[in-house]
Amino acid sequence: MIAAVVTDQEGTDGRTPVELETRRLEAYFGAHRALHGISLAARKNELLALIGPSGCGKSTFIRCLNRLHEETPGATTRGEVLLEGEPIYGKGVDPVQIRRRIGMVFQRPNPFPTLSIYENVASGLMLAGTRRRSLLDPVVEKSLRQAALWDEVKDQLDRPGTRLSGGQQQRLCIARALAVNPPVLLMDEPTSALDPVSTARIEELLVELKRSVTVVMVTHNMQQAARVSDQTAFFLMGEMVESGATDQLFTNPRDSRTEQYITGRFG
Amino acid sequence: MNAWRRWKNRLMLALLAALAAVTVMPLLAITFYLISQGASALDLAFFIEAQKPVGELGGGMGHSIVGSLLLVGSGALVGIPLGLACGIYLAEYGDRERLAPWVRSALELLASTPSILIGVFVYVLVVVPMKGFSLGAGALSLALILLPLVARTSEELLKLIPSHLREAGLALGIPRWKVVLGVVLRSARPAILASLILAVARIAGETAPLVFTAFGNPNFSHSMGGPISALPLQIYTYAISPFDEWHRMAWAGALLLVGAVLVLNLVTRIAGGSHDRGSSD
Numbered sequence: 001m002i003a004a005v006v007t008d009q010e011g012t013d014g015r016t017p018v019e020l021e022t023r024r025l026e027a028y029f030g031a032h033r034a035l036h037g038i039s040l041a042a043r044k045n046e047l048l049a050l051i052g053p054s055g056c057g058k059s060t061f062i063r064c065l066n067r068l069h070e071e072t073p074g075a076t077t078r079g080e081v082l083l084e085g086e087p088i089y090g091k092g093v094d095p096v097q098i099r100r101r102i103g104m105v106f107q108r109p110n111p112f113p114t115l116s117i118y119e120n121v122a123s124g125l126m127l128a129g130t131r132r133r134s135l136l137d138p139v140v141e142k143s144l145r146q147a148a149l150w151d152e153v154k155d156q157l158d159r160p161g162t163r164l165s166g167g168q169q170q171r172l173c174i175a176r177a178l179a180v181n182p183p184v185l186l187m188d189e190p191t192s193a194l195d196p197v198s199t200a201r202i203e204e205l206l207v208e209l210k211r212s213v214t215v216v217m218v219t220h221n222m223q224q225a226a227r228v229s230d231q232t233a234f235f236l237m238g239e240m241v242e243s244g245a246t247d248q249l250f251t252n253p254r255d256s257r258t259e260q261y262i263t264g265r266f267g
Numbered sequence: 268m269n270a271w272r273r274w275k276n277r278l279m280l281a282l283l284a285a286l287a288a289v290t291v292m293p294l295l296a297i298t299f300y301l302i303s304q305g306a307s308a309l310d311l312a313f314f315i316e317a318q319k320p321v322g323e324l325g326g327g328m329g330h331s332i333v334g335s336l337l338l339v340g341s342g343a344l345v346g347i348p349l350g351l352a353c354g355i356y357l358a359e360y361g362d363r364e365r366l367a368p369w370v371r372s373a374l375e376l377l378a379s380t381p382s383i384l385i386g387v388f389v390y391v392l393v394v395v396p397m398k399g400f401s402l403g404a405g406a407l408s409l410a411l412i413l414l415p416l417v418a419r420t421s422e423e424l425l426k427l428i429p430s431h432l433r434e435a436g437l438a439l440g441i442p443r444w445k446v447v448l449g450v451v452l453r454s455a456r457p458a459i460l461a462s463l464i465l466a467v468a469r470i471a472g473e474t475a476p477l478v479f480t481a482f483g484n485p486n487f488s489h490s491m492g493g494p495i496s497a498l499p500l501q502i503y504t505y506a507i508s509p510f511d512e513w514h515r516m517a518w519a520g521a522l523l524l525v526g527a528v529l530v531l532n533l534v535t536r537i538a539g540g541s542h543d544r545g546s547s548d
Contacts, residue, residue: 068438073362100440110435114453124439127449173435180440 016044018082019214020065020102020184025079027060027069034060036238037079042184042231047206047215049225049246052235053266058218059107061235062186065216066102067095083184100124103177103213107189109169111161111176118157120172124180139179146212147175148205167198171205178213185209187217191224203228222262226250234258301525305518313519318485318501321510328520330487331501337402337489338481338497339471342409346470347463349410350417357418358425359433359447378415385411386476394480400494405481409470416469420462424455461535468531472524474499498524 020042027035035057042048050058063069064077067088081088088098111120119126121143122136130136140157144150149171153164161172170190177185187206191199206228209215219225225232226246233243234255242255253259260266312327319326353370361367389408394400428451436446452459474497477483483500484493498520505517 066438068434071434071437096440096442098440099438104438106431106435106438108431110429110431112432112435112450112454114456123436123449124441127436127439127441127445176435176439 016046018042019044019084020216021082022061022065023080023082025061025064025081026077027057027064028076028078029072030074034238035064038240040233040240040243042214042216044183044214045210045212046230047210047217047228048231048233049229050216050218050233050235051220051222051225051261053261054220055237056235057238058235059188062104062188062216062218065184065186066099066104068099068104070095100180101182102184102186103180103182104186105170105173105177105188105190108193109166109173111164111169111172113160113162115161116158117153117161117164117172120161121175121179123176128180140175143175143179144172146178146209147171148201148208149175165198167194167201170194170198170202174202174205174209178209183213185213185215187215189218189220192220199224222250234261236261298525301518301522305515305520305522308515308519309522313516317487318496318504321508324512326516328496328498328501328516328523330484331496331498331520332523333487333489334402334481334484334496334501335471335498337495338405338409338477339467341402341406342413342470343463343467345406346410346413347417347466350414350466351421351459353414353418354421354425355447355452357422359443359451361422374415374418377411378419381475382408382412382473383475383479386479389476390479397492399492400480400482401490401492402481402488402495403491405477405495405497408476408480409473412473412476413466413470416466417463420466421455421459424458424462425451427458428454457538461538464531464535468528471528471531472499474503 018041022038022040024037024039025035026033026037038057038061040048050061052058060069065081065088069075069077077089083098083101087093088095112123115123118136118140121140122130125136125139141150141154144153149168152168153159153172161169164172170193174185174190191202194202203224206215206217210230217225217229229246231243232246232249234241234249234253234257236257242249242253242258244254249258250262253262310327312325313329314327314332315329316325316327317330318328353374356364357367357371361371385408389404389411393404393407397404432450432454433446436450437443441449477497477500481497481500482494483504484496485504486496488495502517502520502524505513505520508514
């Protein structure tokens, strides 16, 4: 039932070390088990794509990785999640501190509606108490450059963030997540609400972002997973059927269910 | 066939327009009657003088204007923070707190309590032990009427803020209470401000609870511990008197009260309108 993956911490195969890892992770909504013991690892500066049909648990999975799952009333988890080897569900671990190190971008662009572009990017720092413009300015510029949005908005930083186009808003949200400098970025179908041109821009951006952060991305778009990810995991009905190098998974899947899904026979 | 449909459509539209006109009619009738009866008494003295003894000419409702401002102001000062706190608690933590359904029911009961009972309650609780009517007791009774109004409307308005904004804040590593204050409350602020103005306008016209608490006072007063006049109370005093002069002032006071509430409503509409344009995209 569980397709356990043996993960080596040291990257003996020449790959980068493991940054974020789950061990037999289970997620519950009340008594309903939505994830059935997922063991999966994301390596530093790689992009791990999670694919699978709707309702397979991939969004629930990444919401467990930054402890957002437990914010839903009645939602609980079992098993382990390790960030750089430390358990994030350990006793006395503050989810707020974990979320500072694991950023998240959501399916729909969700800039804060009453804040300007500048304030949106700086919001993580401002709400944590940093107010000095001299400290915020460089962070805002760097984050917007990282999110490939700086050139488009540098002259209108005081305009409301919600006035931007959908694609720009999503890059604004990426900049907002990057501003607190997290080593890991989670993305929950970040392009599913966007047009093809905006999607292509975000995909280009993802390839750039991998240099500085580890990315775990949910996508329902298999072509997208094939284009941008290094590793891919296939989820089905709360289980992880298969994971491995993206090339291998798409060209030579080990499990027949994976093959059926990627060839479009269900889902 | 088509002609019949068009005709039916016109008939229904005319019917709805007529019903809408019937709805607006009482307000217009009240306003015009108030103007015709009270406008002549609206002079400078009306705004700056207090009630004169019977037999003396002149006098006004200055003391009641000051009294209403003090009563409503201090009532709002107590009722709004408490109501907002309740609303935030119910909207943001209500789904995980065992106490929340009880708080919600208690607020519903308080909201449906006749306002005169609130007055009697404060009379027993404050006026009797303190051995006197007072501005403080009046303000407290207004605060008790304001509290459930503010709590329920702010809860509803906060719940309209989509949960993905809360999640966006939480995902940035911001503690929940800061997300609530810095993101959720901030997003709902224009709507909440508008609802507060309407709630304050609502208590400005309350009369019954003040009879047992503020009591009324023919003179200027600003003491927390003493009885104080209020526009609705003074309107009552003037209206039941046998003097034409006082009747006219009662009309003028009513005109002032309705006018003030109307202005507050308009301010809310205009502020709300400009906000809608600002955030539309």
